Amino acid sequence: MTDVYVLGAGMTQFGKHPDRRSDDLGADAVREAIDDAGIDARRIEAAYCGHVFQGMVTGQRILAQLGLAGLPLSNVENACSSGATAVREASLAIRAGEHDVVVAVGTEHLTSRFRGALTPDPDDPEAAVGATMPGVYAMRARRYMEETGMTREQLALIPVKNKHNASLNPLAQFRKPVTVEDVLESRPIADPLNLLDCSPVTDGAAAVVLASGEAAKQLGNGRAIRLAASALRTGVVETEPTSMTFEPLTHMTATDAYERAGIGPGDVNMAEVHDCFSIAEVLRVEGLGLFPQGKYPAAVEAGEADLGGRLPVNPSGGLLGKGHPLGATGVAQVVEIVRQLRGEGGDRQIPDAKVGLAHCRGGKAVGIEGAACTVQILVR
């Protein structure tokens, strides 16, 4: 069984791109990833494309723009885990011995699909009774506050941290730092969550070039980062307990990934986690075992999750700061980790990071069918 390495990484500016399409953005990201890998584009043997709302054969349109004719390509969809799923399937194709050099790209042009916020499917029975994403995460936040004593101000520190990190990331959608007061005074969305507690509507794309151990050795530029695990699980009712403040699906998927990588949560030096809402980051880092249950808000307050802290969380700015182009998000997390582990983190470089973890959670918010969770671990 071959190991899998990331040879190259690329991503577009995240934000609003009214004059571009999802395939334009995807092609830009792939081109940059190939350049970054320093390989001839003809070495690419296959590709996987993750997106949610971009329609039929989106990945094929990306390859056509790049002139990469005739390659095997599969489009994959797993809600907000779509990009991470593309990375996983690309790594399986390599481990199967089917291909040696494979691109995984994630792309989404959300602003052309939705006016303003994402609207639920018209036949979604939960949305019909108000259980929209912000509504459900708001209930989880309220419950977490009840159970642990987290204050509203502590919760606001998550967007403050992530938007600070984003201010140091030239590719982030939001470059302006915010204060706790800004968060508390922003427009209410679903009490207690305000606008700055919610991830935005974003266009963008990200791509990585993956290679087998042998190809990485042959083609590598000395900067290859090992993809030590890429775990995926689907949630249904049965995997979720009644608690709204712990994520068994995240926990189970992380357990798979730790086992595969042969490490534990204590070995992780940085994490990119799915902070679609401020409270989501809290639930995820605790589900991942990176911080003890109920203790993350105090740890954030103490600076432990800051860039200079014990375990920086969302150094890229996360979904809250960098933006959330659904299908691109999981790949962009890997791009950030690769750059950090290579020491290319720029103003937000984490000193001496060796192990990075990326987490996505797509689909329904809690305890309900339709979720997809991914955990990927990268090792320098």
Added chain:
Amino acid sequence: MTDVYVLGAGMTQFGKHPDRRSDDLGADAVREAIDDAGIDARRIEAAYCGHVFQGMVTGQRILAQLGLAGLPLSNVENACSSGATAVREASLAIRAGEHDVVVAVGTEHLTSRFRGALTPDPDDPEAAVGATMPGVYAMRARRYMEETGMTREQLALIPVKNKHNASLNPLAQFRKPVTVEDVLESRPIADPLNLLDCSPVTDGAAAVVLASGEAAKQLGNGRAIRLAASALRTGVVETEPTSMTFEPLTHMTATDAYERAGIGPGDVNMAEVHDCFSIAEVLRVEGLGLFPQGKYPAAVEAGEADLGGRLPVNPSGGLLGKGHPLGATGVAQVVEIVRQLRGEGGDRQIPDAKVGLAHCRGGKAVGIEGAACTVQILVR
């Protein structure tokens, strides 16, 4: 590298299912495939779901119906090759050693997505100038007639053959045989193609249980069929010549599959090919090398592609007769081949078939970006 086997196969009635959803149909197909495999559902380790128009996390909704919590599942999309892509990705997950028993399901509830025929994407520049699917296939038919002397009556023999086969298939959408006159007198769609030259709008689902060689030996019921090859290629402009009567993409993908399976076209005993239009079957069997270029219409006239002929084509009824629920089609082809190779073909059993080939072609019709082609070979 392990071999991959089909342990079980299932499919729903193809047709119009106004009271069902794509996840209902998908769950029915998976349930039947698991029953057919004769295994405990808890042996399923992962799943892949192919569909085109069914929205986010469709596969997860299928697993939820089945109570299969927590499995890794990826939804895949490759236009009309989506179901075949699910089979391919499932086989790669097994070959990677990641899983031993994997379900591939394809599903589509088209009648709830389109009123009448499928409508092109509003920003499709080709459709805007009339180059719709029927329009392009009509041009290809006209050109093929010019180049080879194929008569309109010969072309009509394709739907006549396939709808005859469908009349013997209890799961087919159309059970009524048609005559050449019926085809010629049916409503014109895009000259020379009439209504009976076009595949219909269909709801349906199909599923297969795949297993590694070791798992097949352990769990097998003596009826396992080997998936000897599952090839996929994307077409772009550069892979297609100016000729409209030969499909280099089909030819290249078939070459990959023959090489992987270690056989040639002369070894194939039956084929399920993507007859989205009558002319499409002609172009495909010739692109696959199953009949010489320009000679298929005469071969059909001579009965060579009939159930009792030298090389039966679309014994299931094909897309024209069995129906075409996009994401289900590629899996249903595999289901038909598995049943035929096992001797479970019922009234349409092909005597002593050992090697079956399935072909799908999705996306743009000719010489244009956005196509996905699959060729799978199954061996008894």
